Amino acid sequence: KVVVNRIAAGEIIQKPANALKELIENSLDAKATQIQVTVKSGGLKLLQIQDNGTGIRREDLPIVCERFTTSKLTKFEDLSNIGTFGFRGEALASISHVAHLSIQTKTANESCGYKASYEDGMMKGTPKASAGNQGTIITVEDLFYNMPQRRQCLKSPAEEMQKICDVISKYAVHNSSVAFTLKKYGEPPILRTTGRRTRDCNIADIYGTQIGRSLLPVELEDDVHKFKFTALVTNVDYSEKRGIMLLFINHRLVDSSALKAAVDSVYSTYLPKGMHPFTYVSLEITPTHVDVNVHPTKHEVHFLYEDEIIDKIKRRIELKLLGSNT
Numbered sequence: 017k018v019v020v021n022r023i024a025a026g027e028i029i030q031k032p033a034n035a036l037k038e039l040i041e042n043s044l045d046a047k048a049t050q051i052q053v054t055v056k057s058g059g060l061k062l063l064q065i066q067d068n069g070t071g072i073r074r075e076d077l078p079i080v081c082e083r084f085t086t087s088k089l090t091k092f093e094d095l096s097n098i099g100t101f102g103f104r105g106e107a108l109a110s111i112s113h114v115a116h117l118s119i120q121t122k123t124a125n126e127s128c129g130y131k132a133s134y135e136d137g138m139m140k141g142t143p144k145a146s147a148g149n150q151g152t153i154i155t156v157e158d159l160f161y162n163m164p165q166r167r168q169c170l171k172s173p174a175e176e177m178q179k180i181c182d183v184i185s186k187y188a189v190h191n192s193s194v195a196f197t198l199k200k201y202g203e204p205p206i207l208r209t210t211g212r213r214t215r216d217c218n219i220a221d222i223y224g225t226q227i228g229r230s231l232l233p234v235e236l237e238d239d240v241h242k243f244k245f246t247a248l249v250t251n252v253d254y255s256e257k258r259g260i261m262l263l264f265i266n267h268r269l270v271d272s273s274a275l276k277a278a279v280d281s282v283y284s285t286y287l288p289k290g291m292h293p294f295t296y297v298s299l300e301i302t303p304t305h306v307d308v309n310v311h312p313t314k315h316e317v318h319f320l321y322e323d324e325i326i327d328k329i330k331r332r333i334e335l336k337l338l339g340s341n342t
């Protein structure tokens with residue numbers, strides 16, 4: 017049973033950046049306004065995330081790493097959202113099956129904090145009282161220590177670090193009111209946002225001032241297909257090799273090859289050949305319209321009225337780029 021769970025967990029957590037994405041989303045769900053990430057060896061030796069969110073109550077500590085345990089599905093209707101992005105209540109459980117996991121946490125109502133360690137979905141012993149401020153520190157060590165084959169499939173620590181940096185950069189842009197810090201253990205920060213600047217400023221800081229200066233806002237609210245779309249696009253070259261698209265659907269970082277292709281097709285008309293744009297896109301749709309049958313390892317999503325919604329978005333971006341050229 018342990019081995020089966022481990023294999024399933026290894027399907028969900030394939031690299032340090034996958035684990036980090038889940039942990040960041042948990043911190044954001046806990047209403048954190050400060051998120052600090054510390055990494056050793058590309059996240060393989062250590063991946064630690066500290067937030068100032070709500071914290072976890074002592075009585076919840078024994079169950080947070082059990083599969084499908086979540087504090088986020090309270091009403092029956094919410095069940096239709098299960099698996100929206102693959103893994104409701106599975107993130108911490110999965111991590112505990114493939115790494116050494118410990119949680120230090122304190123809520124606003126408790127006078128002291130608690131620390132607990134986990135293995136294979138279960139808490140080891142009982143929580144120990146600990147000092148600390150309100151919030152949660154999740155420490156993930158020796159990722160895939162029990163899956164040598166998976167470890168061999170990973171890229172070098174430098175490349176895994178790059179992916180971690182990429183994930184944090186994107187969340188830092190989308191959540192401009194949250195202060196993010198990324199550092200290697202014992203070193204000064206590699207990436208830092210203050211939580212007090214605009215999204216445009218964060219884009220300029222992280223992706224370059226040239227891109228920051230040329231951002232065009234695109235917005236669209238649609239009652240027919242019930243969606244809200246906000247974007248910042250630019251026709252300045254992001255990189256010689258490739259473009260970049262930051263795509264959030266209902267505030268989760270996802271991929272949609274259909275949306276990507278639509279945006280690319282707009283640009284192919286307006287950009288000189290070989291130029292690659294920067295685009296930030298946030299789409300909010302009715303949660304129940306997001307397809308629940310996606311494979312958990314893929315962040316690719318589909319949603320109801322996809323063709324219609326994408327077509328509307330495409331035309332709106334087209335209009336914006338056209339307007340900016342005249």
Ligand code: ADP
Pocket residue numbers: 038042043045046067069070071072080085086087088103104105106107108109152
């Ligand atoms: P889910 O996010 O789908 O609920 P997870 O496995 O990611 O499932 O997390 C399990 C539970 O642990 C969450 O529902 C939440 O109650 C708690 N939790 C995890 N991380 C944090 C955090 N940083 N702050 C507060 N609570 C957390």
Ligand code: MG
Pocket residue numbers: 038041042105107
């Ligand atoms: Mg989660």
